[in-house]
Amino acid sequence: MSVTEKAKSATAGVSEQQITELIDSVPKGLLIGGEWVEPGPSFDVINPATGKALTSVADANADHGIAALDAAVAAQKSWAATDPRERGELLRAAFEALTARVDEFALLMTLEMGKPLAEARGEVSYAAEFLRWFSEEAVRIDGRYAVAPSGGTRLLTMKQPVGPAYAITPWNFPLAMGTRKLAPAFAAGCTMVVKPAKQTPLSTLALAQLFIDVGLPAGVLGVVQTSNAAAVSEPIIADPRLRKLTFTGSTGVGQGLIAQSATNVLKVSMELGGNAPFVVFADADLDRAVAGAMLAKMRNIGEACTAANRFIVHKDVCEEFAARLTEKMSALTVAPGTDPASQVGPLIDEAAIDKVTELVDDAVKAGATVTTGGKPLGGEGYFYPPTVLTSVPASARMFSEEIFGPVAPITTFETEEQAIALANDTEYGLVSYLFTQDVSRALRVAEALESGMIGLNQGVVSNPAAPFGGIKASGLGREGGPEGIDEYLETKYVGIAL
Numbered sequence: 001m002s003v004t005e006k007a008k009s010a011t012a013g014v015s016e017q018q019i020t021e022l023i024d025s026v027p028k029g030l031l032i033g034g035e036w037v038e039p040g041p042s043f044d045v046i047n048p049a050t051g052k053a054l055t056s057v058a059d060a061n062a063d064h065g066i067a068a069l070d071a072a073v074a075a076q077k078s079w080a081a082t083d084p085r086e087r088g089e090l091l092r093a094a095f096e097a098l099t100a101r102v103d104e105f106a107l108l109m110t111l112e113m114g115k116p117l118a119e120a121r122g123e124v125s126y127a128a129e130f131l132r133w134f135s136e137e138a139v140r141i142d143g144r145y146a147v148a149p150s151g152g153t154r155l156l157t158m159k160q161p162v163g164p165a166y167a168i169t170p171w172n173f174p175l176a177m178g179t180r181k182l183a184p185a186f187a188a189g190c191t192m193v194v195k196p197a198k199q200t201p202l203s204t205l206a207l208a209q210l211f212i213d214v215g216l217p218a219g220v221l222g223v224v225q226t227s228n229a230a231a232v233s234e235p236i237i238a239d240p241r242l243r244k245l246t247f248t249g250s251t252g253v254g255q256g257l258i259a260q261s262a263t264n265v266l267k268v269s270m271e272l273g274g275n276a277p278f279v280v281f282a283d284a285d286l287d288r289a290v291a292g293a294m295l296a297k298m299r300n301i302g303e304a305c306t307a308a309n310r311f312i313v314h315k316d317v318c319e320e321f322a323a324r325l326t327e328k329m330s331a332l333t334v335a336p337g338t339d340p341a342s343q344v345g346p347l348i349d350e351a352a353i354d355k356v357t358e359l360v361d362d363a364v365k366a367g368a369t370v371t372t373g374g375k376p377l378g379g380e381g382y383f384y385p386p387t388v389l390t391s392v393p394a395s396a397r398m399f400s401e402e403i404f405g406p407v408a409p410i411t412t413f414e415t416e417e418q419a420i421a422l423a424n425d426t427e428y429g430l431v432s433y434l435f436t437q438d439v440s441r442a443l444r445v446a447e448a449l450e451s452g453m454i455g456l457n458q459g460v461v462s463n464p465a466a467p468f469g470g471i472k473a474s475g476l477g478r479e480g481g482p483e484g485i486d487e488y489l490e491t492k493y494v495g496i497a498l
């Protein structure tokens with residue numbers, strides 16, 4: 001598709017009036033103590049399909065952050081004292097309300113983040129599932145009672161909410177990264193202040209209004225979007241009343257936040273960057289491997305921490321795998337996410353285009369071959385085409401850095417040991433994908449891969465019922481699954497003399 005056609009269809013499928021009404025319906029203030037506060041200063045929210053402002057929202061400063069924390073601290077005791085069933089039912093009501101409004105939330109997300117509408121609908125449903133999962137977990141918080149090994153003393157173990165929490169969320173999954181934190185916090189009995197990414201505050205603001213509408217008490221949730229994340233976050237993290245910090249974003253920012261959390265020894269959860277290997281053995285079902293590769297690479301336009309970043313393919317099947325992947329990648333329709341035909345939307349901003357361009361140019365200079373794509377599309381918005389690179393040398397920067405775009409670099413291996421060594425040759429450890437039909441090999445390699453999650457013959461691992469998270473530089477803690485609520489609970493033990 002030419003750039004002009006792309007520009008013409010910037011809002012194809014959706015009327016300007018529909019967009020205006022939707023944007024107007026979203027609160028633009030800061031949520032502090034159950035009230036929407038309009039402080040005066042604001043910043044623009046940009047539509048990445050056009051590069052133009054959609055609207056502007058209130059811009060929090062350090063005082064607003066502390067005011068939201070004050071409200072969260074004030075609400076903590078009474079929220080923790082609610083019956084688990086009551087917290088569960090509130091989350092369930094939020095699940096029902098969000099599910100009933102999938103299309104509306106999806107359009108809002110596509111407008112501020114760029115992903116195709118079909119994917120945005122998928123994220124809204126995924127985000128809602130965290131509300132449902134943790135509505136069910138709220139009533140399963142329990143403890144233990146045991147006889148001490150030496151007898152006499154009895155050991156009673158109980159779980160209690162950790163206390164007020166602060167969540168910092170990224171722009172790539174604006175809604176799901178929020179509910180993955182809010183839902184377990186609320187289920188556990190914790191209050192939470194959220195700072196959404198500057199690029200995508202609208203999804204969080206609309207979600208906050210939804211929580212108010214289903215009856216969440218004032219102060220249990222605060223929202224402080226800002227153009228200066230550090231200025232708002234540092235005083236909150238330095239405040240001894242805060243007890244928990246949960247972050248999803250880049251490893252560099254996460255490392256700084258862990259250092260800040262040391263002062264008050266906060267309980268921390270960090271979902272950081274990834275550099276996922278996608279390993280295809282010669283015995284793999286290639287149909288499945290190619291379908292899995294499309295999902296693992298192209299979900300969210302490649303802007304996912306779980307995105308396959310390095311394709312490591314056995315030399316006997318590499319040519320066929322690369323040819324089939326190239327065919328599928330080049331057949332995708334690149335268009336604004338609001339266009340019903342869109343399969344690949346814009347990247348988030350100019351800097352993202354520059355980064356992807358730089359990494360592709362570097363690989364080509366080092367000897368890689370481009371089989372499709374390879375150059376930004378230019379024109380209005382931030383579009384980069386699906387790209388496949390073969391014969392990528394190990395020295396290429398894209399093998400050690402997160403690409404965060406629709407680019408699939410392929411290299412080959414000969415032995416299982418080599419495949420494992422290549423896959424583990426990264427400081428990251430979020431997810432690895434593994435394609436083989438040999439059960440023994442699957443288990444052997446899954447055990448040897450250094451990552452928190454493995455996709456075995458599948459290209460997506462995210463599931464609200466499973467513990468999502470990484471090892472090494474990919475983070476600390478788990479979100480989702482039965483493990484997810486533990487991140488918001490402290491364990492207290494009572495030694496009882498009989």
Ligand code: NAD
Pocket residue numbers: 168169170171172173177195196197198229230233234248249250251253254256270271272273274304305306402430470474475
């Ligand atoms: P980012 O680290 O730049 O920003 C993430 C959030 O941190 C944003 O809300 C931002 O405003 C805030 N932030 C930035 N600097 C800050 C500071 N000094 N103090 C406090 N907050 C600060 O990352 P991004 O570009 O928004 O997101 C992309 C990154 O997130 C990628 O590295 C990706 O892998 C990672 N990610 C990880 C997961 C996961 O679950 N592991 C999920 C999605 C994204």
